Structures are given as C-alpha cells and as structure tokens.
Amino acid sequence: MNCSPSVAAFHPRSGRALVGAIAVAAALAMVVTAPTSLAGQATATAPSAASATATAGKRPLEIADYRLWRTIDDESISDDGRWVAWTYSRVRGDDTVHVRTVEGSRAQTVARASDPQISADSRWLAYALVPSFEEVEALEREGDRVPRRAGLLDLETGDTLGWDDADGFGFSETGRHFWVKKRGDSDADHDGTDLILRHLEAGYEELIGSVDELAFNEEGTHFAYTIDAAGGDGNGLYLMDLATGARRALDNSGDRYARLTWSENGQSLAVLRGSTPDGKIERENRLLAFAGLGTGTAPARYEVLPGTDGLHDGWVMSERGRLVFDADASTLFVGTKPQEDELEEWPDDALPLADVNIWHWQDDRIQSQQQRQLSNDRDRTYVAAVHLDDGSLVHLADERTRTVQVTEDGEWGIGQDDRPYVSDWKPDYADYYRIDTQTGERTPVLEGHLRTLGLSPDSEHFLYWKDGDVWNYRIDDDRHVNLTQSAPVDFTDLEYDRFGEKPPHGVAGWTADGQSVVLYDRFDAWLQPLDGSTATVLTKGYGAENEIRLRRVDTDPDEDFIDLSEPVLFEAFGQFTKRAGFFELDGDELNELTYEDRRFSRPSKAEEADRYLFTVESWQEFPDLWVADGGFRDRSRVTIANPQQDEYLWGSRILFDYATDDGISLQGTLAIPETYQPGDRLPMIVRFYEQYSQDLHAYPTPIYRHQPNFAGVVSRGYLLMQPDVHFRIGSSHSDMLEAVEAATRKVIEMGYADPDAIGLSGHSYSGGGGAYIATRSDMFAAVAHGAAPINLVSEFNQLFVGSGQNNHSYDIYGQGRYATDPYSDFDLYWDQSPISGVETMNTPVLYLHGESDPTVNWEQGLEWYNALRFLGKPIIWLSYPDEGHGLSKLQNRIDFQYRLQDFFGHHLRGEPAPTWMTDGVPQLDKARHLREYAPRVFKKKEGDANEKGDGHR
Numbered sequence: 001m002n003c004s005p006s007v008a009a010f011h012p013r014s015g016r017a018l019v020g021a022i023a024v025a026a027a028l029a030m031v032v033t034a035p036t037s038l039a040g041q042a043t044a045t046a047p048s049a050a051s052a053t054a055t056a057g058k059r060p061l062e063i064a065d066y067r068l069w070r071t072i073d074d075e076s077i078s079d080d081g082r083w084v085a086w087t088y089s090r091v092r093g094d095d096t097v098h099v100r101t102v103e104g105s106r107a108q109t110v111a112r113a114s115d116p117q118i119s120a121d122s123r124w125l126a127y128a129l130v131p132s133f134e135e136v137e138a139l140e141r142e143g144d145r146v147p148r149r150a151g152l153l154d155l156e157t158g159d160t161l162g163w164d165d166a167d168g169f170g171f172s173e174t175g176r177h178f179w180v181k182k183r184g185d186s187d188a189d190h191d192g193t194d195l196i197l198r199h200l201e202a203g204y205e206e207l208i209g210s211v212d213e214l215a216f217n218e219e220g221t222h223f224a225y226t227i228d229a230a231g232g233d234g235n236g237l238y239l240m241d242l243a244t245g246a247r248r249a250l251d252n253s254g255d256r257y258a259r260l261t262w263s264e265n266g267q268s269l270a271v272l273r274g275s276t277p278d279g280k281i282e283r284e285n286r287l288l289a290f291a292g293l294g295t296g297t298a299p300a301r302y303e304v305l306p307g308t309d310g311l312h313d314g315w316v317m318s319e320r321g322r323l324v325f326d327a328d329a330s331t332l333f334v335g336t337k338p339q340e341d342e343l344e345e346w347p348d349d350a351l352p353l354a355d356v357n358i359w360h361w362q363d364d365r366i367q368s369q370q371q372r373q374l375s376n377d378r379d380r381t382y383v384a385a386v387h388l389d390d391g392s393l394v395h396l397a398d399e400r401t402r403t404v405q406v407t408e409d410g411e412w413g414i415g416q417d418d419r420p421y422v423s424d425w426k427p428d429y430a431d432y433y434r435i436d437t438q439t440g441e442r443t444p445v446l447e448g449h450l451r452t453l454g455l456s457p458d459s460e461h462f463l464y465w466k467d468g469d470v471w472n473y474r475i476d477d478d479r480h481v482n483l484t485q486s487a488p489v490d491f492t493d494l495e496y497d498r499f500g501e502k503p504p505h506g507v508a509g510w511t512a513d514g515q516s517v518v519l520y521d522r523f524d525a526w527l528q529p530l531d532g533s534t535a536t537v538l539t540k541g542y543g544a545e546n547e548i549r550l551r552r553v554d555t556d557p558d559e560d561f562i563d564l565s566e567p568v569l570f571e572a573f574g575q576f577t578k579r580a581g582f583f584e585l586d587g588d589e590l591n592e593l594t595y596e597d598r599r600f601s602r603p604s605k606a607e608e609a610d611r612y613l614f615t616v617e618s619w620q621e622f623p624d625l626w627v628a629d630g631g632f633r634d635r636s637r638v639t640i641a642n643p644q645q646d647e648y649l650w651g652s653r654i655l656f657d658y659a660t661d662d663g664i665s666l667q668g669t670l671a672i673p674e675t676y677q678p679g680d681r682l683p684m685i686v687r688f689y690e691q692y693s694q695d696l697h698a699y700p701t702p703i704y705r706h707q708p709n710f711a712g713v714v715s716r717g718y719l720l721m722q723p724d725v726h727f728r729i730g731s732s733h734s735d736m737l738e739a740v741e742a743a744t745r746k747v748i749e750m751g752y753a754d755p756d757a758i759g760l761s762g763h764s765y766s767g768g769g770g771a772y773i774a775t776r777s778d779m780f781a782a783v784a785h786g787a788a789p790i791n792l793v794s795e796f797n798q799l800f801v802g803s804g805q806n807n808h809s810y811d812i813y814g815q816g817r818y819a820t821d822p823y824s825d826f827d828l829y830w831d832q833s834p835i836s837g838v839e840t841m842n843t844p845v846l847y848l849h850g851e852s853d854p855t856v857n858w859e860q861g862l863e864w865y866n867a868l869r870f871l872g873k874p875i876i877w878l879s880y881p882d883e884g885h886g887l888s889k890l891q892n893r894i895d896f897q898y899r900l901q902d903f904f905g906h907h908l909r910g911e912p913a914p915t916w917m918t919d920g921v922p923q924l925d926k927a928r929h930l931r932e933y934a935p936r937v938f939k940k941k942e943g944d945a946n947e948k949g950d951g952h953r
Contacts, residue, residue: 326410335381
C-alpha cells in the first residue's frame with residue numbers, strides 16, 4: 001500500500017478539488033495578516049507543517065493540564081465603545097473580572113468576581129464578589145449559604161465600593177443610579193428586603209427597607225418600587241423622582257403588590273395589589289395604573305377591582321401572569337385564572353390517603369408529562385385586555401385558546417388553539433383566530449396549521465408558511481395573500497432531512513417603510529413586498545453564486561425594523577469552504593468586510609459608537625475577544641486567555657471531501673498532530689453525530705467532559721476525524737454506518753490513518769449509531785460510546801424522563817427520522833436496532849451511561865450489556881450513579897477522561913491494559929480501586945507528580 005498522502009482529485013459537485021494532504025502543507029503554511037493586539041501580541045500565523053523547529057520544547061497536552069485553560073464569560077462593550085469587560089473562569093478556580101480600554105492601556109482586575117455590568121454612561125463597572133472557590137466548596141458541602149457582595153468600580157478614578165449580603169444589583173437605564181437588593185430570610189412571611197440606592201453623580205446613597213419589586217423607567221427619570229414588610233405595615237407602591245430625590249406613595253395597603261410594570265414611554269405605571277381570601281388558593285388582585293407621571297401634572301389613577309365587568313365569575317387577575325402595556329398605554333394585558341378552593345385538611349389520625357397516578361388512554365398528555373409540567377399547569381394564566389378608559393376587561397385566552405400573541409398596538413390578538421391536535425407523536429398543529437381586543441370577537445384564520453412566522457412590528461401582518469410559500473394574513477382586512485408564489489427562488493429549507501413538512505429558511509426582519517419583509521433562501525436575503533409582488537434579491541445573488549450563507553446581524557436589539565437606507569451588516573459562512581466573516585449591504589452594493597479561514601461569534605455593537613466586540617477562533621486560536629470598527633478589517637485583540645497553549649503540541653485541522661457508495665458528496669474534518677511527518681500512519685479516533693464539518697475552525701478547548709477531548713487526543717499523537725452524515729428517512733443508523741465507513745476509508749486512502757488502529761466515539765444519538773456500527777463493521781479496533789438507544793422497538797415506548805414524553809414523536813418525526821412506528825414496520829425498527837446484530841459483533845466496547853439519565857433510559861444500556869455479556873462479547877460498562885445524560889460531576893468527568901485514554905491507548909496503540917480493563921472491579925474492591933485510580937489533578941502539594949502530568953496510578 002502506498003503510504004504517502006493522495007493527490008487532490010477533481011470533485012464533480014461544483015468544480016472544486018478534493019482537499020488532499022499534498023495540498024495541505026501549502027495551505028497550512030500560508031501566513032495571514034496579523035491584526036493589532038491590545039494585549040500586546042499579534043495573531044499567530046496559520047499553522048505550518050510540522051518540523052523539528054516548530055515542536056522543539058513543546059510537550060503533549062495531558063489530561064491534568066486541561067485545568068489550566070480559562071474561558072471567557074459575561075463579555076460586554078460599553079455604550080460609548082471605550083471599555084470592554086469580561087470574566088475569566090477556570091475549573092475549580094476563582095473567577096476574575098477584567099475591564100480595559102479599547103484604546104490605550106488602562107485596565108483593572110477584580111479577583112473572585114463575576115457578572116460584570118458597565119453602566120450606560122460608561123463610567124461605572126458593577127460586579128458580584130464571592131469567597132474563594134475552596135471556601136465556596138466548603139460552604140456548599142455543609143449546606144451553608146455562600147455570601148455574595150456587590151462591587152462597584154469607578155472606571156475614571158479606580159475607586160471601589162462594596163455591599164455585603166447582595167441578592168441582586170443593577171444600574172438605572174441612564175447609568176446615574178445603582179441599586180443593591182439585600183438577601184432576605186427564606187423563612188420570612190414577606191418578600192421585602194433592604195435596598196441600597198446610590199446616586200452616582202451626587203455620591204450618596206439611601207437605604208430603603210422592605211423593598212420587593214423595583215423598576216426604573218426607560219428614560220431613567222423615575223424609580224418605582226413596592227414595599228412588602230413584615231405584617232404588611234407600610235406596604236405600598238412608591239415613586240421617586242431621581243432628579244430631585246423626592247419620593248411619595250402612589251398607593252398604600254396591607255395587601256401585597258406584584259408585577260410592577262412601566263409603559264414604553266415611561267409615563268405610566270401599573271401593578272397588581274391583592275391578598276388571598278381564607279380557604280382559597282389564588283390571590284384576589286385589583287389592578288392599579290397611574291398615567292402622566294413626570295409630566296408636571298397630577299397623575300391619573302385607574303383602579304380595576306376584583307370582579308370587574310367582563311371578568312369571568314370565579315376568576316381572578318393573577319400575579320402569576322405577565323402585566324404589559326400596549327404601545328400607547330391605554331390598555332393593559334393581564335393574566336387571569338380561575339379561583340380555587342383549598343383542599344380539605346386530612347386528619348393526622350385518619351388512614352393516610354392512597355397515592356396513585358391514573359394513566360388513562362384518553363388523556364391528552366400522558367401522566368409522566370403532566371407530572372413534569374404540573375408547576376406550569378398550576379401557574380397557567382389566560383391573557384385578558386383591560387381598557388383603562390372604562391375599566392372593562394375582555395378575555396382573549398381561555399382553556400382552549402391558551403396562547404395569544406398580541407399586536408404592538410394592542411388592537412388585535414392572534415389566538416392559538418392546539419387542543420384538537422394534542423398528540424404524543426403528531427406535529428404541533430393548531431387552529432388560529434384573530435381576536436378583537438376590544439370585544440373578544442374571534443375570526444377563524446387558519447385551521448390545522450403547523451408553521452407560523454410571527455407578527456409584524458407595525459401590527460398589520462401575520463406571516464405563516466403553507467404549501468412551500470410564505471403567506472401574509474392582513475389582520476385589519478381579514479385577508480390572506482400568498483407573498484412568494486411569483487418569487488424566482490424557493491424559500492424552502494430543502495436540506496431539512498427529517499420526516500414531515502419542510503420549513504422555510506426564515507425571516508430576517510421587516511423594513512422600516514412598512515412595505516416589505518426580508519426573507520432568507522439557502523444563501524441570500526430577499527426583499528419580499530407585502531402586497532405579494534415579486535421578490536428581489538437584496539444580496540445580489542452573491543451568496544448563491546459563491547455558496548456563501550448570508551444572514552443579517554441585528555446590531556440594535558431595540559430596533560424593530562430594518563432600515564435599508566442605512567448599511568446592513570451580514571455574517572457570512574462558506575457552505576463548502578467553511579470560511580466566515582462579514583459583508584455589508586450599502587444601498588445597492590454588497591461589500592466584503594472580512595472573509596477568512598476562521599470562525600467569528602455574532603458581534604455586539606456599542607450602542608453609541610461604530611465599534612463591535614466579538615470572538616475569533618480557529619483550531620489553533622482560542623476564541624479571544626477582539627474589537628473592530630464597522631469595517632471589520634482592522635481588528636484589535638483584547639484578551640490573551642491561554643498563553644500556556646504555546647507550551648503544548650497542538651496540531652492543525654483540515655477539510656476533506658468524500659462520497660457515499662451511491663455518490664452523495666459529503667465533507668469531514670481531520671485534525672492532525674503537530675508531530676506528523678509525511679508517510680506516517682497514525683492511530684485515529686472518529687467522532688461523529690450529524691454534521692461536524694461546519695466546526696472546521698472551532699477551537700478545541702481542553703475541558704473535562706463525557707467525550708474525547710479533541711485537543712488532548714491530537715496533542716498525544718492521534719488523528720481526530722469528524723465526518724458529516726447524510727440522512728435518509730427510515731435508516732438513521734445504517735446512514736451513520738455508511739457515512740462513517742466512507743469517511744474512514746477516505747482518510748486511509750489519503751495516507752494518514754493506520755487502518756488497524758481506528759477507534760470510534762459517539763454519544764446519545766450517535767451513541768446508538770456507534771453501537772450499530774460496532775455490530776455491523778469490522779473497520780474499528782475499538783468503540784467508546786454512551787447513552788445509546790440500543791433496542792428501538794422497546795425504546796419507542798420508553799420515556800424522555802426529563803420531559804415526561806414518550807419517544808413516539810422523536811422516532812417518527814424527530815431526530816430518529818423513521819417516519820413510522822414498530823407496529824406498522826417492526827422489521828425496520830428491529831433492523832436499525834444495534835441489539836439485532838450482537839451475535840456477530842466482536843469489537844471491544846467501552847460504554848458510558850448515567851444511572852439517572854433523563855433522556856435515554858439506563859435500561860437501554862443494561863440490555864446492551866446483558867446481551868453482549870450473554871454472548872461473551874467484549875464490553876466494559878462505566879455506569880455512573882446519580883448522573884444524567886452526560887456527566888455533570890467534575891470527579892466523574894475526570895475519571896472518564898482517564899478511562900477513555902486507557903481504553904484507546906490499549907486498543908489503538910498497544911499500551912498495557914490496566915487491571916480495571918482486564919479483570920474488572922468487584923464491588924468489594926470498588927472503594928479501594930477508586931482511591932487508587934483517582935487522579936490528583938488538583939492536588940496542591942508541591943512536587944506532586946500530578947502537577948506536571950497525569951500520574952494517577
């Protein structure tokens with residue numbers, strides 16, 4: 001066999017060449033322009049071919065080293081674009097808040113801090129402070145409450161302030177005021193606690209006792225809060241004028257107040273006030289609203305009493321639902337629900353009540369699902385409109401039409417009635433109605449419909465998807481218009497590969513002139529007039545021509561419309577190149593801003609500056625923070641989170657093309673060790689799921705979890721291959737087998753992989769695929785997989801314990817893709833079940849399953865183990881008590897990493913197998929084994945072997 005990598009071959013799909021390893025060396029040696037770095041370091045060049053010089057002084061990344069990697073959380077950019085804040089986090093380490101200027105070198109660091117927030121005036125940074133992680137762990141072990149402080153940093157002077165026992169904190173919308181709410185007593189019969197309100201410009205603060213809810217209006221001129229004190233003394237709704245500091249009570253009562261809400265214009269305020277009658281469950285509320293606040297005139301007061309005109313008999317206005325103003329603050333939308341009597345007390349000396357769940361075949365939802373949704377069912381409310389001019393209440397939702405979307409102007413609701421279609425397995429059909437919020441009158445809109453696309457911000461249109469077209473329901477006119485029947489493009493997502501109706505690609509937004517909606521096809525954005533005339537392509541067909549997916553970036557979350565008279569930012573992704581970047585639509589011109597062999601996060605824009613914050617990553621480059629202006633070409637690096645990476649062998653990742661036996665073109669990625677030399681045949685681990693090639697430029701952060709760590713295995717000399725899978729209807733597992741084998745053969749043909757040293761890894765959906773492949777293929781020397789559906793016939797009627805649902809919908813219409821059931825086609829379900837092929841399987845298996853898995857029943861693993869054990873097949877089952885679908889406990893995640901390393905090391909590299917693999921671990925020896933095997937990854941004793949390596953045995 002020729003051990004040299006293959007040459008590139010012509011690919012018939014679009015005239016592209018297959019990515020072969022001869023071309024790889026040149027591609028990997030390419031140097032990219034290095035943007036400037038705020039952190040004092042330029043972007044590294046793209047990875048080069050391995051050489052003695054490049055790897056000198058580097059060492060393999062060991063499992064114990066994963067703990068060194070920091071992640072970035074809570075990143076934000078100030079409204080003026082001058083400051084960037086973020087949190088560095090590390091496993092079993094203290095979080096640290098950092099803030100620095102984009103220009104210049106001013107920077108501050110706050111130890112043991114997280115959740116940074118920059119004030120709207122860009123002057124202050126707030127954050128949460130906790131003790132060291134060792135102290136936190138000790139407190140949590142004892143069941144004690146972890147103390148939390150709120151901190152405040154003056155970004156101009158560097159001065160800091162702090163408040164103990166903080167439950168929450170935040171700024172006013174203008175950034176001129178800062179509040180800290182203290183923790184309460186969980187055993188208290190009231191919810192109010194002390195509140196600190198600091199006037200930042202004036203430099204003083206106020207203590208307000210027994211505050212429950214609080215809210216600033218959007219203009220930041222007024223501060224409202226409710227008091228909920230012990231015994232109800234002083235309870236009320238209060239308003240503070242932030243300019244003068246004057247405050248007054250808008251209402252006082254011994255009742256409790258809830259759902260404090262400002263109107264959009266900041267001049268109206270509403271709240272519910274009530275108490276629970278004896279023998280009843282629900283609070284009987286009245287609705288209070290105040291209009292004209294801050295206008296210099298006496299505010300108008302509105303009061304809607306319990307039992308008001310229009311409210312159903314025996315119903316209440318409930319604090320369990322939302323309270324929302326319409327656009328002009330003339331109508332409030334409130335949750336309502338039936339009042340209920342308390343249950344009779346059962347005598348202590350009587351025979352205890354029986355406890356039984358009655359599963360009836362005509363239940364709309366099975367009992368397990370009802371149990372999981374019990375809290376939501378108890379708290380369910382039904383929206384009603386309260387018209388403040390006359391105090392009338394109009395019910396919009398009820399027991400049948402539970403969901404109502406209300407237009408921005410408050411004139412209409414779109415009600416959804418799904419009760420006739422509730423099913424364990426059928427799609428989520430519903431009937432839709434137009435509801436007049438003035439009268440409650442309902443007009444049928446759609447019957448038995450599946451997909452809707454939402455209301456327009458101007459309250460005039462309701463879009464839905466029907467028969468492969470986007471339709472517009474003109475609400476005022478009660479008229480339906482097929483918008484896309486004359487469109488020169490199909491808006492259907494033809495790549496959708498599950499059973500059932502194919503969805504559209506989606507809606508980008510609504511134009512500011514109110515005349516059009518922007519729709520997506522596979523690659524481009526289209527301007528679709530709302531009168532149904534022909535759509536035109538906004539992005540000039542550039543996406544389709546170059547196979548680049550263009551999607552709008554919403555740079556202003558507060559803006560409801562797309563203003564096409566201003567430049568519009570698009571993010572770009574190369575469907576087959578995996579390149580990414582940004583384009584700008586400026587009038588009739590679509591301009592490339594940057595388009596690179598990297599991955600970008602969605603950028604956050606400074607509210608008052610043309611500056612963006614985002615991450616950039618590749619296999620070699622951690623997703624550090626960068627800033628750029630709207631041109632995106634000249635970006636500056638803000639963080640260097642993990643400089644220690646330079647000490648380790650890292651490798652590179654390439655893209656390759658392959659095809660299934662029937663000619664379906666697919667792609668995969670191959671990560672190659674830094675020490676690779678042409679002609680080497682290396683052991684390889686294959687990790688698969690559905691689509692992975694889009695992660696070509698994803699950074700492989702070293703973390704502890706229930707799968708191979710990509711950076712770790714490649715650093716230690718393994719190839720890592722991740723293929724895409726092409727799915728058909730009714731053959732998921734055999735489709736996985738076909739694609740995985742085809743991709744594996746391709747990498748062998750390319751000259752990289754040792755065909756006798758290939759391992760397979762999958763979890764959950766691909767865990768089942770891994771089991772299926774193990775029973776049908778001789779290509780893999782070992783298979784490590786977990787949480788797998790093993791017997792699809794039995795699993796069909798088992799539960800997703802987490803949701804309480806059975807597997808019917810999942811298998812027929814969902815990820816299973818079987819389009820039928822085992823009663824209609826038993827042979828299909830049995831053929832696709834790994835259990836049906838165990839007799840001929842000889843591949844060594846390492847199987848992982850949490851004993852409390854809420855997604856795939858642990859009994860599926862038990863059936864797998866017992867079948868293989870009965871037949872004398874080589875299986876080792878790692879069954880972790882009190883774990884779910886993955887591994888959540890750090891000690892178990894670390895344990896699994898070492899056992900996975902042992903397993904693949906033995907079967908792919910011929911390393912000696914440890915005794916837990918050769919002999920197992922009897923229960924009598926379990927406690928001793930776990931102590932002996934436990935890696936001392938975080939042990940601090942100086943000189944401990946684990947500080948510089950694994951050394952866990």
